[in-house]
Amino acid sequence: MPMADFLLLSWLAGLGVAAVSGPLGCFVVWRRMAYFGDTMAHGALLGVALGFAFQTDPTLGVVIVSGAIALVLYFLRRQKSLASDTLLGILSHGTLSLGLVVLGFMSQIRMDLMGYLFGDILAVSLADVVGILLGGVLVLAVLARLWHPLLLMTVHEDMARAEGVAVDRIHLVFMFLIAMVIAMTMKIIGILLVTSMLIIPAATARNLVRSPEAMALMGSVIGMLSVSLGLLVSFHWDTPSGPSIVVVAMMLFVFSHGIHGWRRV
Amino acid sequence: MTENRGPDTLLLAARELDQSFGGRKILDRVSIEVHAGEIVTVVGPNGAGKTTLLKILLGIRSCRASQVWRKPGIRMGYVPQNIPIDPVMPMTVGRFLNLGMERKTESSIREALELTGVAHLYPSPVHGLSGGEFKRMVLARAMLGRPDVLVLDEPVQGVDYAGELELYRLIGTLRDQFSCGVLLVSHDLHIVMRATDRVVCLNHHVCCTGQPEQVSNHPEFKELFGAQVVESLALYYHHHHRCKDH
Numbered sequence A: 001m002p003m004a005d006f007l008l009l010s011w012l013a014g015l016g017v018a019a020v021s022g023p024l025g026c027f028v029v030w031r032r033m034a035y036f037g038d039t040m041a042h043g044a045l046l047g048v049a050l051g052f053a054f055q056t057d058p059t060l061g062v063v064i065v066s067g068a069i070a071l072v073l074y075f076l077r078r079q080k081s082l083a084s085d086t087l088l089g090i091l092s093h094g095t096l097s098l099g100l101v102v103l104g105f106m107s108q109i110r111m112d113l114m115g116y117l118f119g120d121i122l123a124v125s126l127a128d129v130v131g132i133l134l135g136g137v138l139v140l141a142v143l144a145r146l147w148h149p150l151l152l153m154t155v156h157e158d159m160a161r162a163e164g165v166a167v168d169r170i171h172l173v174f175m176f177l178i179a180m181v182i183a184m185t186m187k188i189i190g191i192l193l194v195t196s197m198l199i200i201p202a203a204t205a206r207n208l209v210r211s212p213e214a215m216a217l218m219g220s221v222i223g224m225l226s227v228s229l230g231l232l233v234s235f236h237w238d239t240p241s242g243p244s245i246v247v248v249a250m251m252l253f254v255f256s257h258g259i260h261g262w263r264r265v
Numbered sequence B: 001m002t003e004n005r006g007p008d009t010l011l012l013a014a015r016e017l018d019q020s021f022g023g024r025k026i027l028d029r030v031s032i033e034v035h036a037g038e039i040v041t042v043v044g045p046n047g048a049g050k051t052t053l054l055k056i057l058l059g060i061r062s063c064r065a066s067q068v069w070r071k072p073g074i075r076m077g078y079v080p081q082n083i084p085i086d087p088v089m090p091m092t093v094g095r096f097l098n099l100g101m102e103r104k105t106e107s108s109i110r111e112a113l114e115l116t117g118v119a120h121l122y123p124s125p126v127h128g129l130s131g132g133e134f135k136r137m138v139l140a141r142a143m144l145g146r147p148d149v150l151v152l153d154e155p156v157q158g159v160d161y162a163g164e165l166e167l168y169r170l171i172g173t174l175r176d177q178f179s180c181g182v183l184l185v186s187h188d189l190h191i192v193m194r195a196t197d198r199v200v201c202l203n204h205h206v207c208c209t210g211q212p213e214q215v216s217n218h219p220e221f222k223e224l225f226g227a228q229v230v231e232s233l234a235l236y237y238h239h240h241h242r243c244k245d246h
Helices: A003-030 A034-053 A058-076 A084-105 A113-118 A126-155 A157-162 A167-189 A194-206 A212-237 A241-260 B050-058 B093-097 B106-115 B131-144 B161-178 B190-194 B212-216 B219-225 B227-245
Strands: B010-021 B024-035 B039-043 B068-070 B076-079 B149-153 B181-186 B198-203 B205-210
Touching (some): A003 A034, A034 A113, A034 A194, A058 A084, A058 A167, A157 B076, A167 A194, A194 A212, B024 B039, B039 B050, B039 B161, B050 B181, B198 B219, B205 B212, B205 B219
Antiparallel strands (some): B010 B068
């Protein structure tokens, strides 16, 4: 494949991922679900391992395992005997380690572990790009439909219930959306860094806007900017793509603080 | 207001409502009614089941269908105890009123804010509001839906003393203007008793119920809140009513 086409593919994939991560990431930040996102992402490695073990598409494995983690967390969140971050910690590190152990059993399979952990733009194929764009449109369409009730229940869950919002169902759907985005983002940013694309652009956008909707939009724009600059850096200096994008995103975050401060608007 | 109670003014009722949580009885055969145009206040110590009762009446918590009755098609406006909006969520007063399933027009939002006296705050971020301003904003949002009954959980929490009086006066005004029913929950006795048509004293079961003055003389009420508090309340009444006569 010529270099230019190859660049275009990875750039398109990155833009698609960033566009979806913006609005979804806002809810992750508003609902304080950063650690939750990390847990689903770590579980993704188990998904990859199982995908290899059953000789199917690793992405399918990721969707299934992340979805299963979402379900487990959904049903366990009402229990009171363990604090939720303890529970998340057990699931997060448990599934990550389980994934590594399963991969250890399959030494005959050659796979690029570093690529999965930190992202590898070289691994992005045309099929991946199509998958990301279709998945992205689906996630955004569902999120747009749920936007108003989800926002209300994020502000106050009981108020939403009193006004007839199906809080539990929407919460479950939202967790599945995160699982999908993680599966989409994993190849580009890497399992260990996936949540940064949800959190950093949204947090950066917070400094620049006055409404939830503007923050969602701005999150997408900042994510796309991070992906573009990060890929440039990565190609130019041959640095790993995922960390390069995250470093750029972090610099934009610091920069947005520098110009505006915490205005609390 | 209480004289006009009848079957046609009834908006909301619980009958012999039982609710247990983890083997403990939270509510024990609680009955309560809210009629159009009346202010009903549930008072009781912390942990007496006040908020649970409110949530059941609002339909947030489930119960056996036969124990709660709502007028068909009833619109309820809910003002929760507190709404901790994280500073990381950008939100203006105007946008807050537009939260929810239906989109509202800017003019209807401004009108609602006018009702509660905070129209000037329309473009302000919610994070800089005082306790009283925040309550008025939430109250305005509840009024937007033209509720038949307004439900308020500890409406003056986080509001200073002068603000408390004004807030209760405002609730009374809204009741007069829209002849809606008002159900409020409070653990603060002094002002509440004055702003109320009916008091329901709750400590898992209904200890006593009636007009404020009757309730404050009830032995179980005195036992629950302590003789001293009740004495000062009686004094307060005496004083208050004498002032009104002049």
